[in-house]
Amino acid sequence: xxxxxxxxxxxxxxxxxxxxxxxxxxxxxxxxxxxxxxxxxxxxxxxxxxxxxxxxxxxxxxxxxxxxxxxxxxxxxxxxxxxxxxxxxxxxxxxxxxxxxxxxxxxxxxxxxxxxxxxxxxxxxxxxxxxxxxxxxxxxxxxxxxxxxxxxxxxxxxxxxxxxxxxxxxxxxxxxxxxxxxxxxxxxxxxxxxxxxxxxxxxxxxxxxxx
Numbered sequence: 001x002x003x004x005x006x007x008x009x010x011x012x013x014x015x016x017x018x019x020x021x022x023x024x025x026x027x028x029x030x031x032x033x034x035x036x037x038x039x040x041x042x043x044x045x046x047x048x049x050x051x052x053x054x055x056x057x058x059x060x061x062x063x064x065x066x067x068x069x070x071x072x073x074x075x076x077x078x079x080x081x082x083x084x085x086x087x088x089x090x091x092x093x094x095x096x097x098x099x100x101x102x103x104x105x106x107x108x109x110x111x112x113x114x115x116x117x118x119x120x121x122x123x124x125x126x127x128x129x130x131x132x133x134x135x136x137x138x139x140x141x142x143x144x145x146x147x148x149x150x151x152x153x154x155x156x157x158x159x160x161x162x163x164x165x166x167x168x169x170x171x172x173x174x175x176x177x178x179x180x181x182x183x184x185x186x187x188x189x190x191x192x193x194x195x196x197x198x199x200x201x202x203x204x205x206x207x208x209x210x211x
Contacts, residue, residue: 009203013199017183024049035090038090038122050079063103092116136165138164149210183200
């Protein structure tokens with residue numbers, strides 16, 4: 001019963017603050033979307049967007065990779081965390097898409113996860129953009145909020161994703177993914193934590209639901 005009350009409070013506040021959440025990630029098509037998501041790992045979206053606005057003037061389709069070396073891609077994304085590894089992954093991924101998938105990105109999560117640089121979270125985020133497959137990608141922001149609101153034990157993101165999927169209605173997963181990320185950045189950042197600014201935390205605390 002407490003979980004149901006928590007869920008209702010959380011969704012009500014998130015719907016009020018972010019009634020129509022949209023992603024601020026910059027991309028042009030499915031291929032550039034996948035690259036942008038890969039680049040966000042261990043990197044801030046603001047820096048990624050600044051980088052991809054330049055990168056995507058050169059690379060917009062898998063075949064464009066033939067005009068660039070891995071070293072050139074490294075130079076283009078050098079402001080991004082893990083840029084050496086990500087540059088190689090982008091190059092290798094593009095070649096695989098051309099040779100194996102006729103340059104079309106598969107919408108199957110297992111096939112996506114087999115691509116270089118594409119883990120479970122990256123695949124889930126991509127599918128949340130381009131398909132109706134029910135996914136609930138959990139990043140560090142969602143992981144943090146689920147633990148802070150005592151909806152998960154914080155053990156790992158796999159457990160947090162499982163808990164999130166069991167608590168929230170499937171039809172709301174995509175919206176909640178964007179809402180919670182926006183909320184976490186604005187009201188409950190990982191650095192300089194001020195729980196007084198976390199509206200949801202304070203509401204749950206007031207109703208004695210943080211257990």
